[in-house]
Amino acid sequence: MWFGYYKFRSKNQRKNGVPTVKKIIVDSNHHEDTNSYASIGDKVQFKTVITAQPGAQNYVLHDTMDDSFTYNKDVEISYKGSKLTLGDEYTINYDDSCTFDIVFNENFLNTLSKDDEIVVTYSAILNGNAHIETGNTNKTHLTYGSNKNTTEKDTVTTTYQINVLKYTKSTDNPLGGATFSLYNAANEGTAYQLVKKQNTENYRLALSEEALTTTKITTTSTGKFSIQGLKPGDYWLEETEAPKGYNKLAKRIKVTINEYGSFLIDGKGNADNYNLPYNQVDVENKSGSLLPQTGGAGTTLIYLIGGALVLGSGFVLANKKRAKAK
Structure with a gap:
């Protein structure tokens, strides 16, 4: 007042x-x-x-x-x-x-x-x-x-997630029966324990006290799954088992989640723009060979060298047979 x-x-x-x-x-x-x-x-x-x-x-x-x-x-x-x-x-x-x-x-x-x-x-x-x-x-x-x-x-x-699509020939052909694990290192390391969410194709990181956990994810006919509950950082996705008749990937795929929830794959962004991160990991399987699939030109080179060796050994064997016949 x-x-x-x-x-x-x-x-x-x-x-x-x-x-x-x-x-x-x-x-x-x-x-x-x-x-x-x-x-x-x-x-x-x-x-x-x-x-x-x-x-x-x-x-x-x-x-x-x-x-x-x-x-x-x-x-x-x-x-x-x-x-x-x-x-x-x-x-x-x-x-x-x-x-x-x-x-x-x-x-x-x-x-x-x-x-x-x-x-x-x-x-x-x-x-x-x-x-x-x-x-x-x-x-x-x-x-x-x-x-x-x-x-x-x-x-x-x-917290974020990694979305995965397993396919063959094109992303319009999803592939079931492939088994994956997520690791904390490029080689060896520890596989993350996961819990499957009911009635979904989504998995999340398990809590330490949870008993019913798994380290393996097998794709269904949709070819899709996600691993949820991940902070930004580096993770390594390994195909531990390929579907029957298909090649298993030869090495783990490095997935780097950024602070916005999108990610780089093996250090690279989208194929059209390497600076543009991905929102999904597309994993292709190829059929018809027993050799591990790496997805790169090295695989083709192995096929060519292997074929040349087979042809060469056949040529040598034929010459030996001709010599004996004489």
Whole structure:
């Protein structure tokens, strides 16, 4: 209110300055961002920073994760470099509307000064419900004072997939009966454990606790399958068994997923434009030879050399027979 030339604030006006909330993800290299990438089974580390104001009252932090996250219940809260104690400075509640709520005790709030920071960290596992390519969100907001709310902040964690088409002669002729595995290295390495999604031709990375897993994918008559739940990086696709009458690929195919979810194949982009990434791995099988198929000119050269050797040996044998006859 105004009194003479001076304006006095009431007791209520002096209280409950407007706090702010910042939400980020911290990666394994300690980089902080609102966006991140993860594979199914990865731990995602979240961090929320509350910037408090004098007269803080009724601070409650609300956190809501997509069902694609499994919360680890590992909240830690620090203030001025010291860890707060659960039960003394704050409590954690669980209800149906949020993943969890953190209620700060009034005695602790009374110690806060202007722009003091409260740092909240916790983590979750990206699970088998992960949304592929569209992002997995974690939302946070703070209620304070008399039912006031800060602006909701969120983070997005994205995971991708590799789409594969097995075919013969042309992509219009899909090929069933080919078996593949996905590896973490060009040679040897470890095959990823996978879980097949029901009623689909899609597979996803398995969680460590899952029992019914496989490392092998066999194509159906559509020739198509996808492997989901992959973060950007390098992967190697190996054809472990070819359909009867067809040649198995001689080496693994390197697939590099970029941060936009498209990929390079053996370091190259689209055949029409090497700078344009692929959205599908097209794998051709050829029939009629027992030699491993590499898909390159080297295979043709082997055929020619082999044919020449056969003809040459036949010529030598015929000459020997003529000599004996004389």
